Amino acid sequence: MNPSPDLCNKAHPDVQSVIDNIFGHWSSATFEWTFWRTWYKGFLDGKPLNWELQRRVAQIENAIWETGPEAVAKEIERIKATMLSEKLPMAETIELNPETGKFRAVPIAVENPVTISASLSQISDALEDCLGGHNGLSEQAGNVKKLNRVLTKYKTDPQNAELTLTRVAGSLRSQLHETHELPDNEDNLALLNAVVEGVHGIRANHPEVAANREQLAQQAFKALGPDDKELLRQAQPILEVLSEPELADDFTHDIPELINDALLPLPDGAPPLPGADVTTRVFSRVSKMAVVTERGGKIFDSKEVKTARLAHLGYTALDLLYAVVQIGLRFLGVL
Structure with missing residues (x-):
């Protein structure tokens, strides 16, 4: 006799009770769970989590496991940030x-x-002709x-020049x-x-930079959800305050383009996706900012950031950086 579809799709009542209890505990627990x-x-x-992420979590040092759930949770967040920066590499450092x-x-x-300057001069001349x-x-x-x-x-920034020119x-x-x-006229074709x-x-x-381009070409971006877009909107002024000019x-410039809803839909009905340049800059940089902060970097602690913005969101600065990392990993299909 074939098993009932209900038995295939539902857990045994006793098992389901255990599952409900576990999820009830984790839902009310703090971030470490x-x-x-x-x-x-x-x-x-x-739909198990990304296997590479699971592998790295499994390899967390015993000393961290023995310290307790909070230490493990912090290490997992660091692992996520590192993975995101690896998936969206940029030939620059964040300090x-x-x-x-x-x-x-x-x-x-x-x-x-000399060669790079000559190339940029050609672009400048061609742009002037077009305009x-x-x-x-x-x-x-645009x-x-x-x-x-x-x-x-x-x-003087080869990585960002390449991202933008591409x-x-x-x-x-x-x-x-x-x-x-x-029009495909001489001026436009020359540009x-x-x-x-x-x-x-x-x-x-x-x-x-060339190697980074090859890696970026292998990434498949997903559409941002409304909650992720809203968090990015709220994160933008905080990221600006935490950064040098x-x-x-x-x-x-990048975050509004990343979350832009005004783009026309694609002919096949798929949602429009932001370009690799803004995606890479935002998520790569935030992931590196999170790692630097986790290592003990003392970030700018202005009253404006601490009370008017972070407190409103219920985050510390590091919490906010890790929240944006989560968005980046979802965007890449890792979470």
């Missing part, structure tokens, strides 16, 4: 300025600066703003050859060619 609730539910639902207590991004040095004629581009166009950031802010190249290619939003050559030049002279400026 959050991971284990998710881990257990994953097995019950037939805490000891004088200000704020985070800053330190890019790798430009290799072969000077009837080519469909204006100073307010691609133009991105190119201007490369030519000014990112001209995004612009893809967008221009689509506008010229697919949607035909822009696309200059941007593509700039990308190739950066990758050729910076192997670390240049890093804060990136958060100011």
Whole structure:
């Protein structure tokens, strides 16, 4: 006799009672049990957590396990942050300025600066030609703003220049050859060619940036849920306050684009996804900020951050950073 569908889909009443008790305890418990609730539910639902994450948790040192649940929970959060930074690599370091207590991004040095400078000059000239004629581009166009950031802010930052130029190249290619939003005339094609050559030049002279691009190409991004978008909105001003001006400026530009709901839906009905440039910058940097803070970095502790914002969210600064890490891992399908 075949088993009843109800028996296949439901646990025995006694077993279900145990499960309900466990989840009831974990739901009311503090953060140290959050991971284990998710881990257990994953097995019950037939959707176990990412195996690499589980492997790293299993390899936590005995001394940490023996210290207690809170120490284990903190180590698990550190593991998550490290995994996120590995999945979204950037050729830069995030460090805490000891004088200000704020985070800053330190890019790798430009290799072969003469060649890179020449590539950026070609982009600048091509952009000037496009803006000077009837080519469909204006100073307010998104691609133009991105190119201007490369030519000014990112001209000595190979990683961010490559991320942004790659995004612009893809967008221009689509506008010229697919949607035909822009005429495929000589000026526009010259701009696309200059941007593509700039990308190739950066990758050729910076192997670390090229390797990061290969890894990013393997990532499959998911759509952000409404709760995640709302948390990112609330996190933005806090991340800005915790950062040096240049890093804060990136958060100011990147987070609104990351959570932008105004993008038109894709032709196949799938939700629009943010570009790899903003995704990488936001989540890679926050993950590194969390690791630095966990290691004992004393971050800026202004009254504004502590009372008006973090208290409103019910977070410490480290809690907030880890909450954004969680969003990044969900975005990549790890959680």
